[in-house]
Each structure stands twice: as C-alpha cells, then as structure tokens.
Amino acid sequence: MKFEYHQPKNLKEAGKYLLLNNSIPFSGGTDILALMKDGIVNPDHVVNLKTIDGLSDIKFETGKGLSIGALVKIKEISQNQMIAENFPVLKIAASEIASPQLRNMGTVGGNLCQRPRCMYFRDDFDCIRKGGGTCYAFEGFNKYHCIIGGGPCYIVHPSDLAVALLALDAAVIIYSDGKQKQIPIDDFYILPESDAMSETILKPGEFVTGIFIPELKSEARSTYFKFKERDVWDFAIVSVAAIIRKNNGIIEWGSFAFGGVAPKPWLDNAFNKSIAGIRVASGSIENVVTKAFDNAQPLQLNSYKIPLVRNILRRVITQLSA
Amino acid sequence: MKIKVSFILNGLQVTVETEAHRRLLDLLRDDLNLTGTKEGCAIGECGACTVVMNKLAVNSCLVLAGQIDGAEIITIEGLMKNGALHSLQQKFIEKGAVQCGFCTPGMIMSAYALLLSNKNPDEEEIKEAIAGNLCRCTGYKQIIEAIADSEI
Ligand SMILES: Cc1cc2nc3c(=O)[nH]c(=O)nc-3n(C[C@H](O)[C@H](O)[C@H](O)COP(=O)(O)OP(=O)(O)OC[C@H]3O[C@@H](n4cnc5c(N)ncnc54)[C@H](O)[C@@H]3O)c2cc1C
Ligand code: SF4
Ligand code: FES
Ligand code: FES
Numbered sequence: 001m002k003f004e005y006h007q008p009k010n011l012k013e014a015g016k017y018l019l020l021n022n023s024i025p026f027s028g029g030t031d032i033l034a035l036m037k038d039g040i041v042n043p044d045h046v047v048n049l050k051t052i053d054g055l056s057d058i059k060f061e062t063g064k065g066l067s068i069g070a071l072v073k074i075k076e077i078s079q080n081q082m083i084a085e086n087f088p089v090l091k092i093a094a095s096e097i098a099s100p101q102l103r104n105m106g107t108v109g110g111n112l113c114q115r116p117r118c119m120y121f122r123d124d125f126d127c128i129r130k131g132g133g134t135c136y137a138f139e140g141f142n143k144y145h146c147i148i149g150g151g152p153c154y155i156v157h158p159s160d161l162a163v164a165l166l167a168l169d170a171a172v173i174i175y176s177d178g179k180q181k182q183i184p185i186d187d188f189y190i191l192p193e194s195d196a197m198s199e200t201i202l203k204p205g206e207f208v209t210g211i212f213i214p215e216l217k218s219e220a221r222s223t224y225f226k227f228k229e230r231d232v233w234d235f236a237i238v239s240v241a242a243i244i245r246k247n248n249g250i251i252e253w254g255s256f257a258f259g260g261v262a263p264k265p266w267l268d269n270a271f272n273k274s275i276a277g278i279r280v281a282s283g284s285i286e287n288v289v290t291k292a293f294d295n296a297q298p299l300q301l302n303s304y305k306i307p308l309v310r311n312i313l314r315r316v317i318t319q320l321s322a
Numbered sequence: 323m324k325i326k327v328s329f330i331l332n333g334l335q336v337t338v339e340t341e342a343h344r345r346l347l348d349l350l351r352d353d354l355n356l357t358g359t360k361e362g363c364a365i366g367e368c369g370a371c372t373v374v375m376n377k378l379a380v381n382s383c384l385v386l387a388g389q390i391d392g393a394e395i396i397t398i399e400g401l402m403k404n405g406a407l408h409s410l411q412q413k414f415i416e417k418g419a420v421q422c423g424f425c426t427p428g429m430i431m432s433a434y435a436l437l438l439s440n441k442n443p444d445e446e447e448i449k450e451a452i453a454g455n456l457c458r459c460t461g462y463k464q465i466i467e468a469i470a471d472s473e474i
Contacts, residue, residue, distance in 0.1 A: 001343035002343060003323070003342065003343060004323050004342075005323055005325060005342035005343075005388055007388070026386070028384075029384055029385065029386050029389065030366055030381070030384050033345070033383075033384045033386060034364070034365035034366060034384065036343075037364060037365070038365075046342070048386075048388055048389070050389065075378075098366075098454070099366075099369065099453050099454025099455075100379055100432065100435075100450065100451055100453060100454055101366070101369060101372055101379045101380050101381045101432070101454045102366055102381065102384075102454065104375075104378040104379060104380050105380050105381070105384065105385070232453040232454075233453055233454060
C-alpha cells in the first residue's frame with residue numbers, strides 16, 4: 001500500500017482531489033482498508049472525507065423528512081431514539097450490520113458504497129468486476145450470488161442500509177461538479193449489464209454527502225428481517241425491508257425491498273402493487289407471496305433463495321399486519 | 323508519504339511521524355512496542371486487534387494512522403493501574419476465561435468499552451458487545467461470566 005493521503009477541508013477540495021488519477025474516497029475505512037491490504041484496490045490517492053465539516057448530522061424536520069450526513073456512523077443510526085420511533089426498518093437494519101467495533105467506525109456513505117463480497121472478487125481472481133473476461137462465480141461456487149438481475153457479473157449488493165433506504169424511498173445526496181444533487185436510491189445503484197465494474201453511478205470526482213428520507217405516514221409500520229448463516233455478525237443471505245399501512249383489516253399500501261437477491265438492492269414494483277388492497281384475513285397474501293420472484297433465474301447453487309425470500313415475506317407481512 | 327499524528331495513548335500524549343498507509347495496529351505493535359494488541363485476520367473479522375478509541379471499541383487493523391490524530395486510545399497495556407491488574411483482567415484469570423490467550427486482549431478491550439457506557443450489563447448486552455470477537459478455545463461461557471463479574 002503506497003498512496004498520497006489528502007485531507008480536504010470542504011466538499012470542493014474533496015471533489016478536486018477525487019478527480020486525481022486513481023483516487024478514492026475514504027470514510028471509516030472498515031471496507032476499503034481490507035481491499036487495499038489484499039491488493040484488490042490499489043489507489044494512488046486516498047481522500048479522507050472525515051476532515052470535511054457538516055456531514056455528521058442527523059436532522060428530522062416534521063412534514064418533510066430525515067436527513068442523515070454521509071459521515072454519520074452506523075452505531076449512531078442504530079441508537080438514535082427518533083429513528084427508532086419513526087423509521088424502525090432503518091434502526092433494525094443498522095443494528096444488524098457487522099460487529100460493534102465496525103459499527104463504531106463504519107459510516108453511512110461507506111456502507112452505501114462498500115464493494116461486493118463475492119469471494120472471487122475478494123481473492124486473486126481477475127474476474128469481470130476487476131476488468132477481466134470471466135465471471136468465476138457463474139460456473140463456480142455461487143451459493144451466495146444473485147437470483148435476479150445478474151449478468152455478466154452475479155454479485156449481490158452487501159449493504160443492509162441500502163435495502164432499508166430503498167423501501168423508504170430515500171434519495172442519495174451526491175456532490176458532483178460543484179453542486180449537491182439528490183438521486184433516488186434505486187437510480188444510484190446500477191446493474192452489471194450497464195457497468196459490471198461499478199456498483200453505483202458515481203463518477204470520478206463525485207461522492208456521497210448524505211441521504212434524505214421522506215417522512216412516513218404515522219400509521220405506517222415497518223421492519224427489517226435479515227437471514228444470516230451465523231448468529232453473530234454476517235452479511236445477509238437474504239433480507240427484506242418492509243413497510244405497510246393497514247386500515248380496517250386491509251393492507252392499503254406496502255413498500256418492500258430485498259437484499260441478497262440481486263446485484264443492487266432490489267425493488268419489485270409489481271410486488272408492491274399486488275400487495276395493496278389485500279384483506280389480511282383472506283388467503284390473498286399467500287397468492288401474492290407465492291408469485292414473488294417467479295421470474296428469478298437462480299444459478300446452480302442458489303435456488304434455495306427463492307423459497308427463503310418467500311418465507312421471509314410471509315413472516316414480515318404476518319408480523320406487520322398483526 | 324509521511325504524516326504526523328498526535329494522540330493520547332494510555333493516558334500519555336504521543337506524537338509519531340509515520341507513513342500514511344500504516345495502520346494503528348502497526349503503530350502500536352511495531353513503533354510503540356505495545357504487543358499486547360494482537361493481529362489475527364487483519365480484515366475486521368476476528369476482533370483480536372480491538373482497542374478503545376474515544377471510548378468506543380474499534381478494530382485497530384482497520385484504522386489508518388491519519389484517522390487517530392487527536393484521538394484518545396486505550397490498549398490492554400493501559401488497564402493495569404499502580405501494578406494492580408484491572409478487575410477485568412483479574413476476573414478473566416479467576417473464571418478461566420483465558421486458554422491460549424490470543425483473543426484475550428481484544429476481548430477485554432471490547433468488554434472495557436462496554437463497561438465504560440454500561441456499568442451493569444446483562445448477559446445479552448455482554449454477548450452483543452463481544453459479538454465481534456472470536457475465541458476458538460473457551461466456548462465463551464467463562465468469558466461472559468468474567469465480564470459479568472467485573473467492574474470498571
Ligand atoms: C467483518 C465485516 C462485516 C460486515 N458486515 C456487514 C453487514 O452485515 N452489513 C453491511 O451492510 N455491511 C457490513 N460490512 C461492511 C461495513 O458496514 C461497511 O464496511 C461500513 O459501513 C463501511 O463504511 P466505512 O465508512 O468504513 O467505509 P470505507 O471503508 O471508508 O469505504 C467503503 C467504500 O466506499 C467508498 N466511500 C466511502 N465513503 C464514501 C462516500 N461518502 N461517497 C462515496 N464513496 C465512499 C470508499 O472509496 C470504499 O470503496 C461489514 C464489514 C466487515 C469488515
Ligand atoms: S460475480 Fe462478479 S465479482 Fe464475482 S466472480 Fe463473477 S464477475 Fe467477479
Ligand atoms: S486482526 Fe483486526 S479484526 Fe482480526
Ligand atoms: S483463549 Fe484461545 S482464542 Fe480465546
């Protein structure tokens with residue numbers, strides 16, 4: 001690891017340093033340092049965003065929504081009382097991330113922009129995501145890979161926060177060319193078919209400055225369910241962020257997002273539409289759930305994710321509509 | 323590229339000049355000769371390198387030198403006071419919570435961070451606090467008991 005280390009004072013300076021050749025943003029370092037140590041990412045310039053003021057606040061404005069700075073730590077989200085009351089899905093997702101040590105250092109911006117966990121990507125394989133010509137997972141060990149949206153690379157996006165934020169219809173605020181702009185989180189992430197070497201739309205010189213979450217109607221109930229292989233910290237095998245509004249035994253509206261199934265946090269608009277108007281006591285929930293992911297294209301070792309995601313859906317819908 | 327960082331380490335002000343790519347773990351073990359902090363996985367998975375930074379447990383293998391300027395850092399070497407072991411160290415010995423000992427400094431620093439913010443943690447809180455620390459020997463039971471019995 002040899003690089004030049006920059007400590008910008010403001011957004012503009014950071015943007016300038018990030019335009020240098022082979023330059024990367026650095027926040028908590030919990031993901032990028034491991035990648036650099038293993039030689040997967042070899043930057044010439046490292047730009048420490050933590051020296052920038054004003055990116056560490058959590059602000060809630062009634063009637064509008066919640067703004068969270070890019071440098072806010074995962075721990076702060078998991079322990080914030082206002083977030084626990086108004087956006088349980090976000091609080092639960094944050095509490096489910098990694099270990100206490102990592103939540104103490106890891107930031108929101110870094111969490112959204114963390115790199116994939118595909119074992120070939122993290123190892124010495126010159127795969128498509130690293131500019132090579134082969135996806136080793138496609139015919140190799142693909143138990144943890146995507147069941148939808150894949151090709152030519154088949155990663156799943158590892159961020160838990162992003163899944164909760166997608167269900168919450170959040171916007172990612174990015175600094176670009178002297179300005180800050182809001183991008184719907186679904187558009188912030190891209191599929192490998194449009195660019196297999198990047199997970200987001202960010203271009204050199206751009207970085208995340210925060211997120212904005214519109215206020216939820218007070219009757220909305222939300223939760224996050226993360227299925228892991230181990231009891232302690234682990235990445236999601238499959239996760240579901242769920243928000244519903246119920247009235248007189250009918251689910252009026254629902255917003256669901258899925259982790260561990262696709263190269264980006266996954267939204268299924270058809271599913272969200274089909275859940276609206278359903279009477280909880282009728283058998284209709286089962287009808288909708290058994291159709292979820294019926295367009296999935298699992299790889300050789302991961303078709304188990306289809307019944308898994310349906311079972312999680314049953315569980316969270318039952319829980320939220322009780 | 324060299325950078326200069328100043329921080330408080332186990333109660334003493336230190337200033338070091340170091341390459342920007344070095345980790346807090348390297349500074350502690352190689353430059354400052356504090357080898358109590360261990361290196362296991364080096365990628366945030368095992369917790370052997372845990373130290374307390376600004377009252378919070380962190381993995382020193384994932385902290386870059388530039389990130390510690392102005393910070394207050396406590397390592398396992400900082401717990402002993404006037405020649406007497408810290409209550410956590412004493413209880414780990416008494417309860418048999420140490421076997422090979424490789425995880426112990428990190429485990430104790432995670433426990434220390436917990437006790438700093440919560441003087442009487444229950445079993446669930448203790449388990450949560452050490453969720454990022456792996457131990458291949460003890461089966462954790464004795465560790466949890468030792469922490470439950472300790473005071474700050
Ligand atoms: C053992 C382990 C377990 C983990 N478990 C989970 C888990 O269960 N769920 C989960 O969601 N995550 C998990 N993570 C990932 C962890 O949450 C993230 O590493 C952390 O939130 C990243 O934040 P950071 O500030 O440390 O990012 P950094 O390591 O600083 O950066 C990560 C990436 O984002 C880029 N970046 C950083 N900040 C910005 C910004 N503001 N704008 C644009 N790009 C930026 C960096 O260039 C880098 O590529 C785990 C990590 C480890 C090591
Ligand atoms: S899934 Fe993507 S990251 Fe993994 S081997 Fe295939 S191309 Fe590489
Ligand atoms: S050595 Fe730091 S977590 Fe394993
Ligand atoms: S005592 Fe050996 S790893 Fe914990």
